[in-house]
Amino acid sequence: MLAVPSIILIALISIYPFVYAAGQSVRDGTLISAGSFVGLDNYAAILSSPDFWHAARFTVVFTVVGVFGSWAIGMGLALLLRTRVPASGLFKVLLMLPWIVPIVVSSTAWNWLVATPESPIPLLFKTLGWGQPLFLADPTLAAITVCLFKVWVSFPFMMLMTSSALASVDGSVYEAANMDGASRWQQFRDITLPLIARSTYISWILMTIFCVNDFPTIYLLTGGGPVQATTSLVVLAYQAVFQNFQVGQGVAIAFLMTLVLVIVSVVLYRQIRKSEIE
């Protein structure tokens, strides 16, 4: 009974739209009219479009870099902050800022730092004699910049997750390992990592979901450009619906993406629960 309000909300905000979207994906509707039934035409059009595959590839790259980049940095910082260091409480708050500051604000600042040839970072590169790179105008560099931006935004979350997990590890196991002469690296690899494995898997799953579904990080920094170089599937779906008014195709893109994501999530979710029972 106590869950009823939440279930009603979920049904209205999440389930109804999802079912409706499934219906829209087989129609040629616009934002105002439902359109007529076109079968799997939208899916066929998408699957044969190079833009779709390009966006799918970028989404995978963006997600892999986002998940493991932010994990590596977050893990490193969590380990560093776990040791005895002056003012560690202050560092913890300061290092959370990239995650706390609204993306609209941080993307504006990044823009100021890298966007034009006269921005500080390109000028710095020029001074160092590394040319004057156009971070947001060159397709490859733009993709790298967006991925870096995502890592910058996300590492605090990973740091928080890892810190929580590390806090539950009993310190006495390290003492035993020290006596046995295990090196720091061995201790990390053979004790720390396995002990926080479950939490690590969960943080990977969550971050995968965050990355695949991410819109503002990409859209606000590059708008998906230059020439679609940083268009992810979500950005492509957004453009299809709100810029080209092809609701059917846009929804079909999002729907395909969702289907893959949900399957991956459910499989991984069961995997965690299995490892839990052992």
Next chain:
Amino acid sequence: MTTVSSRRAGLSLPVPSKQQRVSRGPERGKWLRFTLLVAITAVVLIPVFVTVVLAFLPTTGGSAPTLENFVNVLSTSLVGQWMSNSLQVTLVTVIVSVAVAAPAGYVLSRGRNRLVSGYSLLLFVIQSLPVITSVIPLYILFANVGLVDSLLGLSIVYVGSTMSVATWMMAAYFDSIPASLEEAAWIDGCSVFGGFLKIVLRNSLPGILSTAIFSFLIAWNDYLIAIVFLKSDSVFTLPLGLQSFFQQNTTDWGSVMAVSVLMMLPPIVIFALLNRFFSVGGIGGSLAGR
């Protein structure tokens, strides 16, 4: 479950235990790590730093800090209106989201049957649905009932999109409250709902604050839902306002950064004050534990 200890920890890690201190090397290592952290933090915070500096730098030249840009944007643009819109939407989202997620989290925490595990899986699946899929049908639905271009409509979508994580966070906290407490109340003739309200909820302030901070960040920082649902600049929330302001004033960085500072201040202040309550560790636990 290991989460009982981990959720409490959150950001504020416990002081390493005695055994660890012994193994953590001499004083020199401590200051080495400190220097390393200072360097990393400095690099990481460059974007935040330039935002603040540009906001206080006079546009007319000179280097003495000034409030000129702030006075300027507040008097000549809709920034004040946008702030008030954002505050309204965020406040409604935080209150409703906690009020709805708390009882649902209680069910998740105490329930042990198939229905509850199904509910748990449902929360997980909808969390992985991209916002973009639900936004389009909701836009059409809301257009029919006049909720497009309205702050109320926007708040409803925000509450919906906080539901999964908010419920997990509440459930994770409730797990740390022994069930024997409310069972004792039931024996004294208290109803299930009464026990939840009077016993469990009264002891859950940290869990409630954690959920509130999360909902606050979702509503205050959102861009995608706002750009779809809001059309006229009088109902813009700050992210949309800043974006439109940025596009109109690409060369006036002082004003743009002044709006940016106004926008990032509330989340930073709230987080700085309440960070010891904020924990995402519990999410993992309640996600995997059921």
